[in-house]
Amino acid sequence: MTVELRVNSPIAEVGDAFSGWVHRDALGGQVSSIQLSLQCRTEGRGDTETATVDYLQLPVESDGSLSSPFTLRVPPLSPISYDGSLIRVIYEIEAETDVLIAGHPKVEKRVLVVLAGGQELYDRPHPLPSDRALPE
Amino acid sequence: VLKRIDAENGASAHGGLSTLVPVVLAVGAAVVLFSGKVAIVAVVTVLAVSWVYHRKAVGAMVNWQRPDLEVDAAGYRVGERVTVTYRRQQRRVTGDISGCPMQARLVCQEKVRWRQGADTKADTREVVSQTVTGFANTGPDGVHAEFQFQIPVHAGAPTFTLNSNSVAWFLEVSADGPELPDDRHAFELRVVPALAWVRSPLRDL
Numbered sequence: 001m002t003v004e005l006r007v008n009s010p011i012a013e014v015g016d017a018f019s020g021w022v023h024r025d026a027l028g029g030q031v032s033s034i035q036l037s038l039q040c041r042t043e044g045r046g047d048t049e050t051a052t053v054d055y056l057q058l059p060v061e062s063d064g065s066l067s068s069p070f071t072l073r074v075p076p077l078s079p080i081s082y083d084g085s086l087i088r089v090i091y092e093i094e095a096e097t098d099v100l101i102a103g104h105p106k107v108e109k110r111v112l113v114v115l116a117g118g119q120e121l122y123d124r125p126h127p128l129p130s131d132r133a134l135p136e
Numbered sequence: 137v138l139k140r141i142d143a144e145n146g147a148s149a150h151g152g153l154s155t156l157v158p159v160v161l162a163v164g165a166a167v168v169l170f171s172g173k174v175a176i177v178a179v180v181t182v183l184a185v186s187w188v189y190h191r192k193a194v195g196a197m198v199n200w201q202r203p204d205l206e207v208d209a210a211g212y213r214v215g216e217r218v219t220v221t222y223r224r225q226q227r228r229v230t231g232d233i234s235g236c237p238m239q240a241r242l243v244c245q246e247k248v249r250w251r252q253g254a255d256t257k258a259d260t261r262e263v264v265s266q267t268v269t270g271f272a273n274t275g276p277d278g279v280h281a282e283f284q285f286q287i288p289v290h291a292g293a294p295t296f297t298l299n300s301n302s303v304a305w306f307l308e309v310s311a312d313g314p315e316l317p318d319d320r321h322a323f324e325l326r327v328v329p330a331l332a333w334v335r336s337p338l339r340d341l
Contacts, residue, residue, distance in 0.1 A: 044301070049298050051298075079296040079329075080293065080329050084292075084303070086259060115330055127288070127289065132290075
């Protein structure tokens with residue numbers, strides 16, 4: 001079994017955080033930690049840019065197992081998840097072992113970073129669709 | 137907290153010195169191509185034609201100082217109803233222009249760069265373009281005009297700048313009246329990643 005990643009909510013506002021649970025079975029081997037990160041990358045016409053927004057290194061037990069909650073923070077002025085004309089901004093939470101093991105690929109989970117105050121409003125990257133009603 | 141900002145890059149988007157470039161080139165060509173009285177006639181003709189076509193742009197340079205825009209120093213939130221004040225002083229009074237309409241265009245621009253072989257290419261796309269109208273008032277500090285608009289929720293994105301990908305917002309102000317300067321200036325606005333109806337500390341960062 002590879003690393004299992006559970007995210008409490010796939011949507012977080014800028015200035016807030018993603019939280020969840022990371023789990024790995026006791027498989028032994030040379031693994032000493034699980035690296036967990038929030039990655040931001042651009043897609044589109046311009047050069048792809050990637051950035052590690054937040055990062056955690058969680059040490060595994062002596063038998064190689066891990067079961068731990070995590071929190072990855074989104075800085076207040078980060079770009080938000082965006083689906084534009086020339087640019088897309090994409091966020092993913094990645095989990096991988098510190099030692100690469102054949103058959104144990106990196107685990108990725110796509111998440112949304114939305115405007116402060118937008119937690120209840122978004123189910124997709126900004127901008128909101130034109131038929132989406134806004135609070136008064 | 138309000139602050140005054142200058143036009144982007146310290147240069148007008150239209151008019152100003154750029155108006156003089158074709159004139160200088162045409163005069164230079166006339167001098168090179170012709171000689172004697174013919175050259176003088178050609179230069180005078182070029183200057184006369186230029187004056188007809190660029191009279192107001194040259195007048196803007198001579199009669200008006202560079203404008204500035206009074207904006208919220210904390211930036212603007214998505215969905216926010218915004219009021220900004222455009223100010224511009226006259227070097228010499230050319231007439232009462234109170235009530236003259238002034239136009240502004242709210243623009244959100246995506247800008248990208250990419251490498252292709254040894255070259256770096258670039259592209260821009262306007263994803264928001266809204267026209268806003270204001271009215272000029274003459275006061276002791278020159279002409280001022282207020283523009284009111286809303287930062288759209290359904291298009292564009294908050295300001296961000298990466299190495300090769302960026303989103304920027306501008307207010308591009310122009311005027312079109314007999315006594316108003318015939319030029320255009322772009323002012324960059326900062327849009328923060330927060331919704332307008334939420335009290336957010338982001339504006340204070």
